[in-house]
Amino acid sequence: MAGRIALVTGGASGIGRASCARLRKDGYRLAVLDLDGEAAASVAGADGLGLAADVGDEASVAAAVERVVAELGRIDLLFNNAGITGSPAATRCHETPVEEWDRVLATNLRGPFLLSHAVLPVMLRQGGGHVINLVSIAGMVASLGRCAYSASKGGALMLTKSIAADYAADGIRCNAVCPGWVHTPMTAWRLDDPELGPRATRTIPMGRVARPEEIAEAVAMLAAESLTYVTGLALVVDGGLTSTIVI
Numbered sequence: 134m135a136g137r138i139a140l141v142t143g144g145a146s147g148i149g150r151a152s153c154a155r156l157r158k159d160g161y162r163l164a165v166l167d168l169d170g171e172a173a174a175s176v177a178g179a180d181g182l183g184l185a186a187d188v189g190d191e192a193s194v195a196a197a198v199e200r201v202v203a204e205l206g207r208i209d210l211l212f213n214n215a216g217i218t219g220s221p222a223a224t225r226c227h228e229t230p231v232e233e234w235d236r237v238l239a240t241n242l243r244g245p246f247l248l249s250h251a252v253l254p255v256m257l258r259q260g261g262g263h264v265i266n267l268v269s270i271a272g273m274v275a276s277l278g279r280c281a282y283s284a285s286k287g288g289a290l291m292l293t294k295s296i297a298a299d300y301a302a303d304g305i306r307c308n309a310v311c312p313g314w315v316h317t318p319m320t321a322w323r324l325d326d327p328e329l330g331p332r333a334t335r336t337i338p339m340g341r342v343a344r345p346e347e348i349a350e351a352v353a354m355l356a357a358e359s360l361t362y363v364t365g366l367a368l369v370v371d372g373g374l375t376s377t378i379v380i
């Protein structure tokens with residue numbers, strides 16, 4: 134795997150950060166794109182590239198991808214990981230501020246689209262590549278009071294299948310990783326709460342949430358390029374959460 138280049142969005146924190154460490158172990162050089170450019174540069178390391186950009190901003194994304202190609206030469210793996218949940222308050226559809234819908238969709242769905250839109254021509258020129266989208270089980274079953282998040286992740290899952298189908302003949306694969314609960318800065322406020330935390334873990338057959346490193350393992354397995362016939366997959370990593378109903 135030596136010499137391969139991975140572009141990771143949202144790599145400054147949580148699952149993205151753990152995945153960068155894991156991919157580096159497998160020999161990937163990293164381009165890390167995040168709102169927090171300083172943290173991105175520190176995760177990318179001396180032989181990598183840190184980029185400060187908003188995944189929802191077309192011009193910034195195009196400039197960032199151009200820079201990766203100019204400085205690192207190619208992009209073998211695009212890992213669309215950056216994401217937000219929206220406001221901590223649970224709201225049903227009619228109570229969800231339109232601004233919140235736009236903000237969540239801009240990061241979680243427009244983001245992976247813009248990155249793929251900019252990177253796929255690079256992969257076509259190279260004759261191959263792999264796009265991995267960090268989705269969520271919320272893209273497969275609705276997360277209560279989170280219509281914007283669920284819709285954005287459902288959209289990202291269909292974007293995955295769409296890219297998988299449209300580029301299969303070009304040697305470009307696209308797969309999704311769908312975690313359940315993971316303890317990261319995104320979820321710590323809830324999982325560390327003495328009431329809300331146990332309420333979340335009670336529904337998980339394994340009885341615990343995942344560590345970011347456990348999601349990074351799933352990303353690394355796909356990124357290892359040994360599953361050469363796998364494309365359009367939604368790899369669920371949820372401790373059994375969506376395998377059962379709580380009764």
Ligand SMILES: NC(=O)c1ccc[n+]([C@@H]2O[C@H](COP(=O)([O-])OP(=O)(O)OC[C@H]3O[C@@H](n4cnc5c(N)ncnc54)[C@H](O)[C@@H]3O)[C@@H](O)[C@H]2O)c1
Binds near residue numbers: 187218312
């Ligand atoms: N934590 C969970 O339980 C969980 C479960 C399923 C899916 N996910 C998904 O995993 C991904 C990573 O989440 P995490 O838990 O590691 O969160 P996190 O908040 O720890 O990290 C997210 C990173 O994305 C960056 N980011 C956010 N918006 C951005 C934007 N517009 N442009 C560029 N960078 C941006 C942040 O700066 C941060 O570094 C997200 O897509 C999230 O929806 C998380």
